[in-house]
Amino acid sequence: MSHLGELLSAHLDGELSPAERRRVAEHLEDCDRCREELDELASARSAVRSLPMVEVPASVLGLPDEVVVPLPRRKSFWAGAAAAAAAVFIVVASILAPDGTALTPQDLSDPFGARVSLDPGFTPTKVAQVRVATGDFAE
Amino acid sequence: MVETASDITWEDVARVYGRKIYNFAYRLTGNPDDAHDLVQEVLLRVRRGLPSYRPGSFEGWLWRITRNAFLDDVRRRKRRPTTALPDELDRTGLVSSPAPDEVLASIRLGEDVQKALLDLPYEFREAVVLCDIVGLSYDEIARAVEAPIGTVRSRIHRGRRMLRERLG
Known part of the structure; x- marks a missing residue:
């Protein structure tokens, strides 16, 4: 029996096709190893997702001069x-x-x-x- | 979805996506200065590129620009991303002092995760950040990094496994 491998991460992300979803569900019922790996992947995924979104310093969206100052419209x-x-x-x-x-x-x-x-x-x-x-x- | 270039301006991009672009760069490099520079470079490129934008995946288009700007910057500087994380966290105000124990523990965990991210080879770090920090779908990531969706799926999976090993 081949194990699920990268299908597990796609499963966590809701990125499986219907056929893959069925296969993953059936496999997980009988495979301790894949269930354990799924838990580990979920833990890693959760750790990254729990990183705080860093607020953008005001100066960043102050934007460089080239952006802030509109270029003069070319005269005809x-x-x-x-x-x-x-x-x-x-x-x-x-x-x-x-x-x-x-x-x-x-x-x-x-x-x-x-x-x-x-x-x-x-x-x-x-x-x-x-x-x-x-x-x-x-x- | 953005249908035409006239539907969106670079100011909209700055307002709606500026924070995500900043966090993308920050989590890839651990360096707020690099993130600052990247946001401004991306906005300049968006401003120049919007007139030629054609209806399609705006997210894919934007993140392809963001990724290319990031890689160009890395090539230009010819150096590896910094790993000087603790000081950088202090400078961004993520660390408040004094902090309750549970908050401090959370910050330390965040530092560990950030360090583990920085240890990943670039392709895996990028895929994980685009998925779990930026929140793109696999299809959007594939468009952004110009790789098959199967490659994206593999990179995210292997990246998470490496993270898990590093985090213990």
Whole structure:
């Protein structure tokens, strides 16, 4: 009669097929040796399972920087190009702005600000005329 | 079961599995510093790997990552796992002082079991820890260690027999 061997551990873990379960049950009824081994295996299994779960130190789940700090989302090509163009514009506008004309952030955000800064002859009055001409009568 | 990568984030993994991953490493090495490093490495790998995760056994996937991270770390350090257990237990706060006799006896028993675990060859220790500490099924362990389920069954059985011999 062959003994149960590793079927005993699988039996303890509920990992047997129905056919194996029947074989183990029948064998254990008549085999002192396998019953003794089953007890020993159960003891070893219980010893490991009774080890306390160690609490994770808070610092562990604080996680490394690579995880905690989200990587910046990659900007699209066009977003990058627009930002570069805006930077170039600001630099050029600063260079070409007529003497005595103080550029303000509002100027630079105004669609006409570029013209004001780049064309000394393009005055705010002309800006107002253009606006009227385009139907912005509130001006 | 996790069906798609969008069902879970690495933050979920940290919250749900962080403690188990930590204990897996701690029981394999007996060293809280190694366990600390492993959890962080696993979370980094999970974060990188989630976009390519395909529906299946999430537990198998996660524990395969965990095991590979552990083995990579062992290879990198080129040293055997530490066995400096008592001091490590003190540092993790498992030992309180003063302790009632029965609590102290329990801790000593735990130390004996941990030492016996550390004496096992790696494959057997790993199988026993994944089964009895982490609580994986044989099928999940087989996926994690990329071995046939019959091999897993054999390793768990032989690991327990060796433990029994060492514990007396």
